[in-house]
Amino acid sequence: NYTKLDKLIIGVCGGDGIGPMITGMAQHALEALLADKVKAGKVEFRVIDGLTIERRAELGCAIPPDVMEELKQCHVILKGPTTTPRKGDPWPNVESANVAMRKALDLFANVRPVKVPELGIDWTFYRENTEGGYAVGSQGVQIADDLFIDFTVATSQGCERIARLAFDYARKTGKNRVSCVTKANIIKTTDGKFLDTCQRVAKEYPEVEFDDWYIDIMTAKLLDEKRRRDFKVVVLPNLYGDIITDEAAEIQGGVGTAGSANIGKRYAMFEAIHGSAPRMVQEGRAQYADPSSVLRASVMLLEHIGEIELANKLDRALDICMFEEKKVVVNGRDTGATAQEFTDYVLETIAKL
Amino acid sequence: NYTKLDKLIIGVCGGDGIGPMITGMAQHALEALLADKVKAGKVEFRVIDGLTIERRAELGCAIPPDVMEELKQCHVILKGPTTTPRKGDPWPNVESANVAMRKALDLFANVRPVKVPELGIDWTFYRENTEGGYAVGSQGVQIADDLFIDFTVATSQGCERIARLAFDYARKTGKNRVSCVTKANIIKTTDGKFLDTCQRVAKEYPEVEFDDWYIDIMTAKLLDEKRRRDFKVVVLPNLYGDIITDEAAEIQGGVGTAGSANIGKRYAMFEAIHGSAPRMVQEGRAQYADPSSVLRASVMLLEHIGEIELANKLDRALDICMFEEKKVVVNGRDTGATAQEFTDYVLETIAKL
Ligand SMILES: CC(C)[C@H](C(=O)O)[C@@H](O)C(=O)O
Ligand SMILES: CC(C)[C@H](C(=O)O)[C@@H](O)C(=O)O
Numbered sequence: 001n002y003t004k005l006d007k008l009i010i011g012v013c014g015g016d017g018i019g020p021m022i023t024g025m026a027q028h029a030l031e032a033l034l035a036d037k038v039k040a041g042k043v044e045f046r047v048i049d050g051l052t053i054e055r056r057a058e059l060g061c062a063i064p065p066d067v068m069e070e071l072k073q074c075h076v077i078l079k080g081p082t083t084t085p086r087k088g089d090p091w092p093n094v095e096s097a098n099v100a101m102r103k104a105l106d107l108f109a110n111v112r113p114v115k116v117p118e119l120g121i122d123w124t125f126y127r128e129n130t131e132g133g134y135a136v137g138s139q140g141v142q143i144a145d146d147l148f149i150d151f152t153v154a155t156s157q158g159c160e161r162i163a164r165l166a167f168d169y170a171r172k173t174g175k176n177r178v179s180c181v182t183k184a185n186i187i188k189t190t191d192g193k194f195l196d197t198c199q200r201v202a203k204e205y206p207e208v209e210f211d212d213w214y215i216d217i218m219t220a221k222l223l224d225e226k227r228r229r230d231f232k233v234v235v236l237p238n239l240y241g242d243i244i245t246d247e248a249a250e251i252q253g254g255v256g257t258a259g260s261a262n263i264g265k266r267y268a269m270f271e272a273i274h275g276s277a278p279r280m281v282q283e284g285r286a287q288y289a290d291p292s293s294v295l296r297a298s299v300m301l302l303e304h305i306g307e308i309e310l311a312n313k314l315d316r317a318l319d320i321c322m323f324e325e326k327k328v329v330v331n332g333r334d335t336g337a338t339a340q341e342f343t344d345y346v347l348e349t350i351a352k353l
Numbered sequence: 354n355y356t357k358l359d360k361l362i363i364g365v366c367g368g369d370g371i372g373p374m375i376t377g378m379a380q381h382a383l384e385a386l387l388a389d390k391v392k393a394g395k396v397e398f399r400v401i402d403g404l405t406i407e408r409r410a411e412l413g414c415a416i417p418p419d420v421m422e423e424l425k426q427c428h429v430i431l432k433g434p435t436t437t438p439r440k441g442d443p444w445p446n447v448e449s450a451n452v453a454m455r456k457a458l459d460l461f462a463n464v465r466p467v468k469v470p471e472l473g474i475d476w477t478f479y480r481e482n483t484e485g486g487y488a489v490g491s492q493g494v495q496i497a498d499d500l501f502i503d504f505t506v507a508t509s510q511g512c513e514r515i516a517r518l519a520f521d522y523a524r525k526t527g528k529n530r531v532s533c534v535t536k537a538n539i540i541k542t543t544d545g546k547f548l549d550t551c552q553r554v555a556k557e558y559p560e561v562e563f564d565d566w567y568i569d570i571m572t573a574k575l576l577d578e579k580r581r582r583d584f585k586v587v588v589l590p591n592l593y594g595d596i597i598t599d600e601a602a603e604i605q606g607g608v609g610t611a612g613s614a615n616i617g618k619r620y621a622m623f624e625a626i627h628g629s630a631p632r633m634v635q636e637g638r639a640q641y642a643d644p645s646s647v648l649r650a651s652v653m654l655l656e657h658i659g660e661i662e663l664a665n666k667l668d669r670a671l672d673i674c675m676f677e678e679k680k681v682v683v684n685g686r687d688t689g690a691t692a693q694e695f696t697d698y699v700l701e702t703i704a705k706l
Contacts, residue, residue, distance in 0.1 A: 084538050086538065087537070087548065087549075087552070096538060096539070099539070133505075133536070133539055133540050134539055140540075140541060140542025140543060140545075141542065142542065146508045146509050146510060147506065147508055148506065148507045148508065148542045148543045148545075148546045149504055149505065149506055149542065149543065150504070150505040150540050150541070150542045150543045150544075151502055151503070151504065151505075152486075152502065152503040152504075152505065153500065153501065153502055154501045155499045155500055155501065156499050157499060183486070183592065183595075184440070185437050185439065185449060186449070186452070186486055186487055186592075187486050187493075187503050187592075188493055188503070189493025189494065189495065189501045189502065189503045190493060190501045190502065190503045191503075192493075192501075193501045195440065196440075199440070215596055216595045216596045216598075216599040217599055217608070217628075219572060219596055219597065219599050219600035219603070220599040220600055220602065220603035220607075220608055221603075222600075223576075223600065223603045223604065224603065239536065239539075239540075242536075242568075242569045243568055243569045243572055243596060244572065245569075246569040246570055246572050246573040247572035247573055247575075247576065247600065249573065250572070250573035250574075250576045250577065251576065254573070255570070255573055275570075
């Protein structure tokens with residue numbers, strides 16, 4: 001319970017590319033919303049530099065030790081996108097900082113809401129965040145000359161804690177429907193375990209409807225105008241969660257519009273679901289990057305620290321800007337509004353609520 | 354080269370649910386189109402019964418041995434959807450017949466075209482069809498009490514043959530662009546191998562543009578109206594091919610509208626990409642099932658056996674019915690046309706070409 005803390009420390013970790021700028025916007029919005037508590041010394045924002053691809057490459061690690069140290073002193077973290085090297089990039093092959101942070105802080109639940117009011121869409125994805133194809137990192141094996149193997153991992157404990165979180169949320173919010181997505185007809189052992197576990201947990205929540213889908217058909221169902229409104233809370237293994245939330249975010253208006261909460265027992269980290277967009281920076285267009293992803297992540301951060309009323313206000317203002325007035329959200333692309341102008345307009349909208 | 358055969362044998366394997374009916378429609382269309390050759394004894398249709406979930410369950414196998422025997426005597430196979438038992442179904446846990454057939458006949462390439470002329474979409478997916486998460490079947494392992502593992506597999510040979518087929522097709526058709534889709538930033542060993550191989554093969558096709566994407570962002574890109582037209586030929590590992598082609602098919606009008614070719618060195622099998630829809634049968638609506646998936650598969654069958662002109666005609670007629678006149682394609686759902694009426698209308702349309 002964060003409200004009982006003497007001082008709540010919010011770490012702001014900018015990351016790469018457009019990251020520092022958009023997290024700066026989110027910090028700006030949060031500081032405005034939490035101004036009283038900041039003034040009273042009850043909330044502190046702590047900017048954490050040094051989670052950059054240059055330093056990570058230099059040190060050859062996913063997260064520099066000093067950054068990790070600082071992260072662990074925060075209660076919650078707001079994080080910008082970080083660059084994961086691709087083949088052909090100038091950097092050596094360091095691991096994804098997102099994935100490393102999720103594992104190091106045991107952030108087992110990746111919660112990704114997507115909504116499009118005019119289409120009747122209001123989805124919350126509960127992506128398992130530490131197992132599946134992500135558990136073993138790059139430790140696949142080569143056997144003999146020409147056999148390459150990767151591993152997918154599941155544990156009952158891992159499946160159960162994400163399932164419970166999804167069902168608790170479905171019950172608490174009255175959404176009352178959980179859909180489980182796997183490929184248990186093929187990936188039988190691990191996805192089978194995931195599905196079994198969800199089915200078992202479902203029995204403890206008789207008021208919550210439960211159904212299950214295969215990941216292939218689920219990507220089609222998200223586009224089915226008649227059926228997709230039925231989905232409410234969706235729980236899925238790591239990789240399927242990764243895949244399907246990008247599709248869902250695109251339906252909402254683009255991956256640039258979706259925020260994500262990475263929740264563990266002790267820590268919580270809030271981030272955009274998109275990448276660091278180095279090209280925008282190179283082309284000098286960084287100030288037009290869409291901050292709505294980190295602002296949505298900030299809604300979840302506020303909720304998480306118990307500031308429900310502020311969370312609702314920020315969420316409502318974003319809805320107004322993105323779905324009702326519409327003209328501002330498509331910032332940069334169509335209206336020429338900068339991230340700063342957009343963020344200020346969101347704050348003005350809150351003031352008028 | 355099939356045109357040199359004394360007699361070409363086309364196996365028709367109905368499968369489960371709506372399968373026998375819709376493959377019957379495809380056979381009906383193919384018999385009409387190939388009528389001269391059938392009369393002259395140069396083409397024979399051979400209906401293969403017994404690939405039903407009841408028999409498979411009874412024998413406890415994915416494909417009954419007598420069916421496999423018969424399949425191997427055919428040159429090409431037209432196959433209806435087959436039921437893969439799900440948890441809670443009355444059947445014991447027999448393997449997917451699709452997957453078993455792909456492996457047994459070494460049908461390493463799953464080719465799935467999707468087009469929506471009015472949106473400028475003309476995609477051909479080359480899905481690797483024997484490796485990835487599908488290679489080891491259900492042989493995952495449980496280690497100690499609570500660690501479950503599945504395996505994903507790749508070989509250079511497996512990656513290379515699908516890559517070559519995709520590039521050959523891109524060059525031959527003048528589509529001149531191949532996009533590779535993996536999650537090589539996480540599934541590093543096998544997806545890394547797949548991507549490496551595609552990059553290496555790409556060098557041998559300098560006239561074909563090459564790019565690569567991660568599967569998560571690719572599900573978003575397929576929905577991006579500005580960018581998606583750039584995709585032409587897409588090559589991907591098994592599971593991502595499974596996932597993304599259902600999304601693509603939905604954009605085309607539903608998984609019920611997409612056909613698929615499973616191609617190997619010696620055999621080829623053509624099928625719908627959707628399931629057996631047992632509910633339609635139970636509810637007495639089987640005659641309204643959409644046969645356009647197997648008719649699209651028949652286009653590929655005709656191409657494959659060298660009947661390019663007939664293939665083009667059938668394809669053109671389907672385009673007219675599905676995209677231009679539109680009223681017939683939504684058969685059953687909106688117009689009340691049966692599969693038979695739809696198929697006959699497609700044949701009438703061909704006659705008028
Ligand atoms: C950057 C990448 C490793 C990461 C993931 O796959 O989880 C990203 O796509 C995400 O969804 O946060
Ligand atoms: C039925 C299932 C095993 C199969 C697959 O996963 O390949 C199907 O979805 C397909 O795409 O043909």
